[in-house]
Amino acid sequence: MGKIIFFGGKGGVGKTSCSTAYAIGLSQKGLKTLLVSTDPAHSISDLFSEPIGSEVKLLSENLYGIEINPEEESRLYINKVRMDLKKIMSPIIMEDLNKQLDAAIVSPGSHESALFDKMVTLIIDENESFDRIVFDTAPTGHTVRLLSLPELLGGWIESLMSKRKKTISLKNMIGRNREEEDPILTILSRRKENLEKARRIMMDEDQLEFAFVLNAERMPIQETKKAVELLRHYKIKVSTLVVNKILPEAAEDEFWRHKKLKEREYLKEIKEGIQADHIFEIPLFQEDMTENTICHMANFFSEKL
Amino acid sequence: MNALKEFFINLGLFFQGAFDMQQRSRGHIENEANDIMDQFMILCFGDYLGIDLPTSYYALELLPYLAEDLENWQSRMTDKKSIWEEKGAKLDMDP
Numbered sequence: 049m050g051k052i053i054f055f056g057g058k059g060g061v062g063k064t065s066c067s068t069a070y071a072i073g074l075s076q077k078g079l080k081t082l083l084v085s086t087d088p089a090h091s092i093s094d095l096f097s098e099p100i101g102s103e104v105k106l107l108s109e110n111l112y113g114i115e116i117n118p119e120e121e122s123r124l125y126i127n128k129v130r131m132d133l134k135k136i137m138s139p140i141i142m143e144d145l146n147k148q149l150d151a152a153i154v155s156p157g158s159h160e161s162a163l164f165d166k167m168v169t170l171i172i173d174e175n176e177s178f179d180r181i182v183f184d185t186a187p188t189g190h191t192v193r194l195l196s197l198p199e200l201l202g203g204w205i206e207s208l209m210s211k212r213k214k215t216i217s218l219k220n221m222i223g224r225n226r227e228e229e230d231p232i233l234t235i236l237s238r239r240k241e242n243l244e245k246a247r248r249i250m251m252d253e254d255q256l257e258f259a260f261v262l263n264a265e266r267m268p269i270q271e272t273k274k275a276v277e278l279l280r281h282y283k284i285k286v287s288t289l290v291v292n293k294i295l296p297e298a299a300e301d302e303f304w305r306h307k308k309l310k311e312r313e314y315l316k317e318i319k320e321g322i323q324a325d326h327i328f329e330i331p332l333f334q335e336d337m338t339e340n341t342i343c344h345m346a347n348f349f350s351e352k353l
Numbered sequence: 354m355n356a357l358k359e360f361f362i363n364l365g366l367f368f369q370g371a372f373d374m375q376q377r378s379r380g381h382i383e384n385e386a387n388d389i390m391d392q393f394m395i396l397c398f399g400d401y402l403g404i405d406l407p408t409s410y411y412a413l414e415l416l417p418y419l420a421e422d423l424e425n426w427q428s429r430m431t432d433k434k435s436i437w438e439e440k441g442a443k444l445d446m447d448p
Contacts, residue, residue, distance in 0.1 A: 125413070132417035141424060145416070148401070152413060161410035197407075204396065204408045211393045218386035222379050232418050239411065 052171060052181045052249065053288070056191045057261035058271045062292040064091045065337050065345065066261045066330065067184035070290075072342065073349030075111035079179040083107075084170060085115045086163055086185055095342055104174070112178070114170070119153070122162035126153050160190075164197050168246040175249060188275040195282055198247040205240045209233060251283065259288035260324075264314035269321075276322055289324040291315065293332040328352065394419070394426045401427055 055067035064087060071083040082104065085092040092113055093100045100113045102120060107113045126149050133145060152158050167183070174181060185191045212233055250256050258279055262268040276286045294315075295308050319327060330348050335341050395404070397412035397419065406412075416423070 122410070125410075129413050129416055133420055136417060137420055141420070145420065149413075152410065157407065158410045161407075201408060201411065204411075208393060208396055211389050211396070215386050215389045215393065218382050218389070222382050232415055235414055235418075 051175065051179070051254075052183070052256045053259055054183045054185050054191060054256070055259050055261060056185055056188050056275060058268045059187050061261045061263050061268055062330075063261045064095070064184050065342060066290045066292055067182050067259075068092055068095055069330075069342050069345035070259070070349050071111060071180075071182040072108075072346035073353055074180050074182070075109065076346065076350045077353055078110060080110050080177075081112065081180045081182060082170075082174055082178045083111065083113045084167070084181060084183045085113070086118075086167070086183065087115075088118060090115055090117075092184065095337060096339060116163060116166045116170075118159035118163040118166075121166050122158040123153050125162060125165070126158070160193070164194055167194070168242060171249055172242060172245050188271060188278075192275070192278050192282070195250065195279075195284065198243050198250065202240070202243055202247070205236055205243070209236050209240070212236070253283075253285055256284065257288065258284055258286040259290060260286055261290045261292055262318070263293050264291055264311045264318065266314070269314060269318060272318075273322060286323075287325045288328070289318065289322060289326070290328045290330060291318060292330045294329050295332055326352065390422070391426065391430075394422065395430075398423060398427075402430055 053067075053070070055063050055070070057063050064085070068083060071081050074081040083092065085100070090100070092115060096107055096113070100107075100115045102115060102117055104112050104114045130146070130149055134142060137145065171181070185194070212230065216230060216233075260272050260275065262272045272289070279286055295304065295311055297308070315329075328349060330345060333341050333345070395402070396406075396408075397415055398409070399406045400409045401423070
């Protein structure tokens, strides 16, 4: 069992419910667990019917939650840049830069980067204080992009650092360099250090694992197969499958009998076609997803954890 | 002996004056440094020139240290003529 568990899966299969129930299950086993929501709709606040927010908050015994708000994170970061700029730039240039910065705050690219930044910080900072960290992540494509970012960013930072060092040494040769310590290199090396720490954790098979949520239906199975293949390419193990919304046995009419029959075939396909250490089967619940239903759901996990 | 020494010093000064080696190599080094700096700026703020970079968000925190150069760099990069002038000047046609 890894320390950090990412929940992935096609939209609508029940990722948030399953990751929350899974986290509750872990906490009931006595493991200090942090549940991280990256969903801007704040659905875990709704599940627990209390606001959670962007600070780690105690939800129940051994269970903590945090909701990352990508827009808020990118606003914080960009406004810090803005404050630093104001100290040195003339108001005329500032006006021009302000427009650029305002555009950056609302760009989807920024939100993704801010989300990734916050996830890296959480993994580095909270790794020691929790037994398990459960990430309720975005749809599959997004997650894979997120995991490939350290590699991309790592290369970018290294290239920047080598160019910066070369410029400094050339300027030293002609006596054009006055500063002792270069603030740009300081920032870049700090970022590089953090990325490497996060990459070490994320690439460690014993630390990070993936859980895929799917339904016993054709499309989610196809997508899960593709995603598992893709993650294997990044050497990330998919250890857990959660088959959610399994239909009840006692089906009366023809429609549901047929559906149930199909579902059995798909379940067989999942078990034979996708390699995983654990497969959890979660029934379809009669009630909506409230705290009660989630706790009921958690029992299906804690039995086998 | 002294006359000979003086002659060589003067000879040295003559060549230095004629070919301006030191000044020119300084110029070369400076050009090289500026070139690398331009590449650095493109990697950071390429999106200001319309190049979509997935890393632009992370470059923003460098902006306070580079903003002074940014405006100049941006107008140089978007002004084709000045790039050609620059490259032409580097060929250094003077004897």
